[in-house]
Amino acid sequence: MTNLSTTYMGLKLKNPIIISSSGLTNNVKDIVELESKGAGAIVTKSLFEEEIIIETHENLNKMHASGFVYPETTEYFDFDRMEDTVSNYLKFLVDSKKSVQIPVIASVNCVSSEGWTDFAKRIEDTGVDGLELNVFRLPANFNSNSDDNEKVYFDIIDKIISTIKLPIALKIGFYHSNLGYFIKQLSQTQIKSIVLFNRFYNPDFDIHTLHFTSSNVFSNPSEMSMSLRWIAIMANRVSCDLSASGGIHDGSAVIKQLLAGARTVQLCSTLYKHGNDQIASILSQLEQWMIEKDYKTIDEFRGKMGQSRTFDPKVFERVQFMKYLRNMD
Numbered sequence: 283m284t285n286l287s288t289t290y291m292g293l294k295l296k297n298p299i300i301i302s303s304s305g306l307t308n309n310v311k312d313i314v315e316l317e318s319k320g321a322g323a324i325v326t327k328s329l330f331e332e333e334i335i336i337e338t339h340e341n342l343n344k345m346h347a348s349g350f351v352y353p354e355t356t357e358y359f360d361f362d363r364m365e366d367t368v369s370n371y372l373k374f375l376v377d378s379k380k381s382v383q384i385p386v387i388a389s390v391n392c393v394s395s396e397g398w399t400d401f402a403k404r405i406e407d408t409g410v411d412g413l414e415l416n417v418f419r420l421p422a423n424f425n426s427n428s429d430d431n432e433k434v435y436f437d438i439i440d441k442i443i444s445t446i447k448l449p450i451a452l453k454i455g456f457y458h459s460n461l462g463y464f465i466k467q468l469s470q471t472q473i474k475s476i477v478l479f480n481r482f483y484n485p486d487f488d489i490h491t492l493h494f495t496s497s498n499v500f501s502n503p504s505e506m507s508m509s510l511r512w513i514a515i516m517a518n519r520v521s522c523d524l525s526a527s528g529g530i531h532d533g534s535a536v537i538k539q540l541l542a543g544a545r546t547v548q549l550c551s552t553l554y555k556h557g558n559d560q561i562a563s564i565l566s567q568l569e570q571w572m573i574e575k576d577y578k579t580i581d582e583f584r585g586k587m588g589q590s591r592t593f594d595p596k597v598f599e600r601v602q603f604m605k606y607l608r609n610m611d
């Protein structure tokens with residue numbers, strides 16, 4: 283019998299497929315359906331730091347005065363409805379947790395450690411199984427260096443760890459100086475997982491109307507190479523779990539990430555494109571491959587192609603196409 287179960291952030295999952303934070307995990311009915319289709323766990327749609335801060339006007343005014351909130355935030359948000367957003371989110375977490383057996387991981391999108399971290403206690407009180415923090419600061423501030431930018435991540439972790447006991451995952455982007463060192467340092471805090479990587483909204487514009495548009499809301503399978511490289515490089519070198527995210531669209535992508543060393547994989551674009559039955563299809567490809575290779579458990583092959591264990595570790599550091607360009611002459 284093939285056993286697809288795994289642990290993640292100290293939680294037991296029946297399989298390593300986590301449905302990532304997105305519009306697919308935004309209401310209880312959809313979460314119940316994702317469980318029935320085979321998901322191992324779900325990460326709920328994020329609550330945003332600014333939504334939490336705006337919950338109390340007094341708090342917002344303080345934050346605004348000290349420059350933590352963008353000026354346009356006050357114009358963009360509807361304050362009266364915002365309190366509903368936050369209390370509805372907490373109710374949604376309570377109801378989701380009651381409605382499914384699989385782990386429910388809440389999510390907060392944040393850029394600072396100020397003004398919102400006490401709120402994490404209210405998330406913990408809903409009974410959810412974990413909290414994923416989606417932290418992303420575009421390193422485009424010309425007046426601060428990379429140390430200043432990266433310190434914020436550690437400040438957020440310190441505050442959250444001292445506030446709640448829930449297992450914490452940190453979802454990060456790849457814009458960091460010395461990414462390997464940064465990931466290793468993060469893993470040595472008390473967080474339980476690092477999610478590699480967040481995929482962000484990218485601006486684009488129309489050349490005819492000169493209006494801004496958003497480009498490629500959904501990923502494509504070629505995007506997986508970024509997380510595959512970094513999961514493989516960091517596996518066995520970090521002190522917490524790694525969850526792969528970005529461009530994972532089918533069973534072979536899941537198998538590759540597990541071989542690279544991921545403990546779980548997170549996906550959503552493939553479900554937007556192909557529907558929730560894709561979960562069963564991916565699980566069946568994984569199971570079939572394990573049967574062919576005679577693996578009974580995921581631990582038997584996890585990390586086998588990670589850089590620290592593979593026969594050709596240099597392959598993950600090769601970045602130039604020299605050979606291919608020569609062949610084209």
Ligand SMILES: Cc1cc2nc3c(=O)[nH]c(=O)nc-3n(C[C@H](O)[C@H](O)[C@H](O)COP(=O)(O)O)c2cc1C
Nearest residue numbers: 302303304305327328416481501528529549550551
């Ligand atoms: C429509 C949509 C909404 C998303 N909303 C969130 C969000 O609220 N919080 C978050 O951390 N990530 C969010 N994401 C990013 C996904 O969780 C995921 O990291 C990203 O899409 C990469 O996975 P994929 O290649 O399977 O799409 C969203 C993605 C999509 C497509």
